Amino acid sequence: MSKNVALNKWVEEVASLTTPDKIYWCDGSTEERERLINETVKNGSGVRLNPQLRPGSVLFRSDPSDVARVEDRTFICTSLQEEAGPTNNWMHPEEMKAILNDLFKGSMKGRTMYVIPFCMGPVDSPMSMFAVQLTDSPYVVINMGIMTRMGDVALQKIEEGADFIKCLHGLGYPLEEGQQDVPWPCAPMEKKYISHFPETREIISFGSGYGGNALLGKKCLALRIGSSIAREEGWLAEHMLILKLTNPEGEVFYICGAFPSATGKTNLAMIQPTLPGWKAETVGDDIAWMHFDEDGRLYAINPEAGFFGVASGTSSDSNPNAMASVSHNTVFTNVALTDEGDVWWEDIDGPVPDHLIDWQGNDWNKGDASKPAHPNGRFTVAASQCPSIADNWEDPRGVPIDAILVGGRRPSTVPLVNESFDWNHGIFLGSVLGSEVTAAVISDKIGQVRRDPFAMLPFSGYNIGDYLLHWLEMAKESTEDKLPKIYSVNWFRKDSENDFLWPGFGDNSRVLEWITRRLKGEVEAVETPIGLLPKEEDLRLEGLDLKEGAMKALLEVDPEAWKAELASIKEHYKMYDRLPEELAQQLKALEERLNSA
Numbered sequence: 304m305s306k307n308v309a310l311n312k313w314v315e316e317v318a319s320l321t322t323p324d325k326i327y328w329c330d331g332s333t334e335e336r337e338r339l340i341n342e343t344v345k346n347g348s349g350v351r352l353n354p355q356l357r358p359g360s361v362l363f364r365s366d367p368s369d370v371a372r373v374e375d376r377t378f379i380c381t382s383l384q385e386e387a388g389p390t391n392n393w394m395h396p397e398e399m400k401a402i403l404n405d406l407f408k409g410s411m412k413g414r415t416m417y418v419i420p421f422c423m424g425p426v427d428s429p430m431s432m433f434a435v436q437l438t439d440s441p442y443v444v445i446n447m448g449i450m451t452r453m454g455d456v457a458l459q460k461i462e463e464g465a466d467f468i469k470c471l472h473g474l475g476y477p478l479e480e481g482q483q484d485v486p487w488p489c490a491p492m493e494k495k496y497i498s499h500f501p502e503t504r505e506i507i508s509f510g511s512g513y514g515g516n517a518l519l520g521k522k523c524l525a526l527r528i529g530s531s532i533a534r535e536e537g538w539l540a541e542h543m544l545i546l547k548l549t550n551p552e553g554e555v556f557y558i559c560g561a562f563p564s565a566t567g568k569t570n571l572a573m574i575q576p577t578l579p580g581w582k583a584e585t586v587g588d589d590i591a592w593m594h595f596d597e598d599g600r601l602y603a604i605n606p607e608a609g610f611f612g613v614a615s616g617t618s619s620d621s622n623p624n625a626m627a628s629v630s631h632n633t634v635f636t637n638v639a640l641t642d643e644g645d646v647w648w649e650d651i652d653g654p655v656p657d658h659l660i661d662w663q664g665n666d667w668n669k670g671d672a673s674k675p676a677h678p679n680g681r682f683t684v685a686a687s688q689c690p691s692i693a694d695n696w697e698d699p700r701g702v703p704i705d706a707i708l709v710g711g712r713r714p715s716t717v718p719l720v721n722e723s724f725d726w727n728h729g730i731f732l733g734s735v736l737g738s739e740v741t742a743a744v745i746s747d748k749i750g751q752v753r754r755d756p757f758a759m760l761p762f763s764g765y766n767i768g769d770y771l772l773h774w775l776e777m778a779k780e781s782t783e784d785k786l787p788k789i790y791s792v793n794w795f796r797k798d799s800e801n802d803f804l805w806p807g808f809g810d811n812s813r814v815l816e817w818i819t820r821r822l823k824g825e826v827e828a829v830e831t832p833i834g835l836l837p838k839e840e841d842l843r844l845e846g847l848d849l850k851e852g853a854m855k856a857l858l859e860v861d862p863e864a865w866k867a868e869l870a871s872i873k874e875h876y877k878m879y880d881r882l883p884e885e886l887a888q889q890l891k892a893l894e895e896r897l898n899s900a
């Protein structure tokens with residue numbers, strides 16, 4: 304019980320519907336987390352890792368049907384379908400509540416219902432939001448304790464009267480008297496519902512125990528409900544990293560960036576610059592909440608307290624800071640287990656072991672065709688464990704953003720870096736952000752561009768056209784000289800031999816360096832029909848071993864390729880039922896510039 308009557312009433316209501324054996328209020332302490340981890344290890348759902356190799360860490364293996372976010376089962380429930388827009392699954396709130404009411408009835412039988420008070424953002428920030436998640440999953444409690452400020456710190460504010468968002472989560476796997484539990488309880492796909500009610504600011508998620516479906520502070524609250532609240536209240540909730548960059552003169556720049564999945568977002572958030580004297584620090588790796596302050600500048604906070612990162616591909620080469628972060632006190636999900644009791648995944652440091660236990664708990668021997676770690680296997684770790692975390696990452700005011708990057712995986716057409724002419728043109732660049740589908744993803748769509756406006760396609764809690772209009776309108780909160788500049792970047796351009804033209808990773812600091820000099824007005828850009836590009840001599844390329852002609856290709860604007868791009872953008876814009884007129888104008892202006900070039 305708490306001192307907040309409304310909270311107690313809701314907890315009681317949910318408990319009488321779901322009939323758990325016990326109700327437990329989480330305090331968020333380290334002892335509590337240790338106790339819960341030990342319980343999961345004892346009941347066979349968690350595996351303790353070797354304390355010598357990976358102290359304080361645990362591995363979970365999910366049900367094979369419950370390995371990622373389920374976009375098909377994710378719903379935005381508004382009174383009118385057009386409010387959810389053409390890119391979201393929609394159901395009327397009453398219809399959805401009726402379905403969920405039936406599903407939740409008795410669904411926590413034989414289990415404990417945990418009450419998780421939590422805060423998204425630093426507890427004392429005016430931008431932060433409080434919430435309470437009810438769940439019957441101890442795995443969720445353990446992860447929420449890392450990803451959010453959880454327990455007494457949040458409950459205290461809620462007891463003092465802070466508004467809280469109701470987040471209800473259930474695994475959908477009740478236990479009858481004497482029934483043996485399974486290591487990863489969840490419901491079948493057709494019973495999974497990740498549902499959002501923006502009009503009443505509620506989240507109800509049923510049937511999945513995994514990541515963004517179950518840790519409701521992240522995608523559900525910080526992005527979907529968050530973006531809807533942000534539109535109402537005049538701020539931005541974005542799928543963006545936040546990076547602090549300090550040049551050799553000690554000048555500090557804050558950059559945030561929208562990147563769809565599989566485009567190196569976490570790597571960029573933890574970049575180690577190869578340019579001497581430059582320092583990069585992490586403020587956030589996935590989500591930014593931003594508002595214009597009285598000084599007219601855009602300030603960002605990271606609403607999360609941890610990283611829920613994709614393990615696969617992470618190594619001391621690709622991301623040394625992530626590797627150091629997960630050296631202890633880390634929760635791993637769906638990665639492989641070594642004979643020594645450590646974790647393993649694709650491209651991790653060192654040779655491939657001869658024998659592993661794969662992510663489904665089966666023996667795996669070197670040479671077997673299957674992948675021992677799931678490609679969406681994850682680590683959950685406190686941001687404070689990251690060596691590159693910025694000392695001011697929890698500044699309640701947030702950090703003032705100088706530049707916004709939008710970047711996808713584009714083997715052709717899109718240059719290494721392109722500065723928008725102005726704010727509206729930058730929003731246009733964000734609206735057409737896309738990634739070319741590679742063989743690693745869906746083989747019959749290779750070469751096609753999948754557009755993902757500001758990397759928010761699966762995360763906007765309202766009509767995507769209105770979302771872009773909101774970005775356009777935010778400019779009114781500031782003046783052109785104070786608005787962050789918007790850049791498109793593309794680290795993934797390839798040549799005709801299918802080789803990457805740009806080394807990426809730490810060398811992306813060379814692009815960031817040019818951006819900072821543009822911000823200071825120190826360097827001229829080349830005006831092209833698509834935007835403002837660097838002169839080759841203005842990019843610091845010393846020490847790089849680029850292929851002959853690489854820079855020319857990285858900075859070219861090929862008229863033929865851009866004609867095809869125009870056609871593809873027009874196709875993309877057709878899906879909008881509410882395309883802002885300004886973006887139609889931007890597209891027309893681009894076409895005219897290309898035609899008269």
Ligand code: OXD
Nearest residue numbers: 372514515564589611
């Ligand atoms: C994530 C995602 O997990 O974007 O961050 O899917």
Ligand code: MN
Nearest residue numbers: 542564589590
């Ligand atoms: Mn993300």
